[in-house]
Amino acid sequence: MTNGIDLSGRTAIITGASRGIGLAAAQAIAAAGGNVVLTSRSQESADVAAAQVAGTALGVAAHAVDEDAARRCVDLTLETFGSIDILVNNAGTNPAYGPVIDQDHGQFVKTFDVNLWAPILWTSLVTRAWMGEHGGSVVNTASIGGMGFEANLGLYNASKSALIHLTKQMALELSPKIRVNSVAPGVVRTRLAATLWQEHEQQVCDATALDRIGEPADIGAAITFLASDAASWVTGETMVIDGGQRLGDPTLFRKGATGA
Numbered sequence: 001m002t003n004g005i006d007l008s009g010r011t012a013i014i015t016g017a018s019r020g021i022g023l024a025a026a027q028a029i030a031a032a033g034g035n036v037v038l039t040s041r042s043q044e045s046a047d048v049a050a051a052q053v054a055g056t057a058l059g060v061a062a063h064a065v066d067e068d069a070a071r072r073c074v075d076l077t078l079e080t081f082g083s084i085d086i087l088v089n090n091a092g093t094n095p096a097y098g099p100v101i102d103q104d105h106g107q108f109v110k111t112f113d114v115n116l117w118a119p120i121l122w123t124s125l126v127t128r129a130w131m132g133e134h135g136g137s138v139v140n141t142a143s144i145g146g147m148g149f150e151a152n153l154g155l156y157n158a159s160k161s162a163l164i165h166l167t168k169q170m171a172l173e174l175s176p177k178i179r180v181n182s183v184a185p186g187v188v189r190t191r192l193a194a195t196l197w198q199e200h201e202q203q204v205c206d207a208t209a210l211d212r213i214g215e216p217a218d219i220g221a222a223i224t225f226l227a228s229d230a231a232s233w234v235t236g237e238t239m240v241i242d243g244g245q246r247l248g249d250p251t252l253f254r255k256g257a258t259g260a
């Protein structure tokens with residue numbers, strides 16, 4: 001049990017869990033007592049990540065859009081642990097940087113395949129294999145980028161916006177047995193987001209009400225909450241976890257800033 005959340009006896013699959021937010025989610029779910037299955041494109045990375053989890057953890061190689069690999073992962077999870085109660089659709093990619101009209105079809109397909117099709121694929125597989133009959137909770141990793149507009153991130157943000165929409169659609173389609181929610185992180189200290197913070201972390205902190213960038217564990221805790229019975233009356237929602245980044249420049253609001 002952690003923070004009052006008890007996931008003992010539950011099993012979670014977390015896609016894209018070799019590092020960053022996915023690994024932190026696996027660690028948080030395991031800390032709450034859950035069994036975790038961590039996927040990565042490489043078996044070695046999946047094994048290394050599983051070894052960083054204190055609890056029952058299994059690493060499985062599965063490219064997020066490889067249907068055969070996803071099916072094998074689902075089957076192996078059921079054989080090993082006997083249930084799939086939680087699915088975290090976390091694997092994400094951003095190969096497309098720049099104005100939308102400068103992107104090519106390959107970048108579009110990769111972005112939307114991994115960020116949007118994979119959550120549909122994995123949710124479909126776990127629903128048919130377990131959750132459709134027994135119930136469960138799905139958490140998608142979206143982004144605050146999917147709620148606004150940013151230079152150079154248009155294609156990625158469109159995929160996350162669609163994932164937020166899809167979260168609501170799937171919540172309705174899979175109700176009442178399966179809850180489907182999303183987290184929408186702000187800038188978090190991970191490899192994927194390195195260009196957003198690495199060379200100007202102080203600037204990002206200054207524009208964040210809570211004065212720091214996110215850590216993967218901040219998002220892992222929110223994912224664990226949404227996956228658990230503590231959120232048993234929450235579905236179709238997207239929880240923003242961004243330290244206040246969406247609120248705007250906090251320095252304009254702080255005491256003395258207006259000279260009043």
Ligand SMILES: NC(=O)c1ccc[n+]([C@@H]2O[C@H](COP(=O)([O-])OP(=O)(O)OC[C@H]3O[C@@H](n4cnc5c(N)ncnc54)[C@H](OP(=O)(O)O)[C@@H]3O)[C@@H](O)[C@H]2O)c1
Pocket residue numbers: 015016017018019020021022039040041042045046062063064065090091092093114141142143144184185186187188189190191192193
């Ligand atoms: N960091 C942020 O500021 C931020 C903000 C909003 C949303 N997000 C979202 O958070 C999620 C996790 O990203 P992160 O920031 O934690 O990045 P990260 O540390 O770079 O981790 C990305 C993870 O996704 C996996 N992955 C990438 N492509 C994959 C594929 N085709 N199949 C399976 N796994 C794949 C990687 O595994 P391998 O390389 O080992 O295969 C890795 O485990 C993504 O959906 C991202 O869009 C991040």
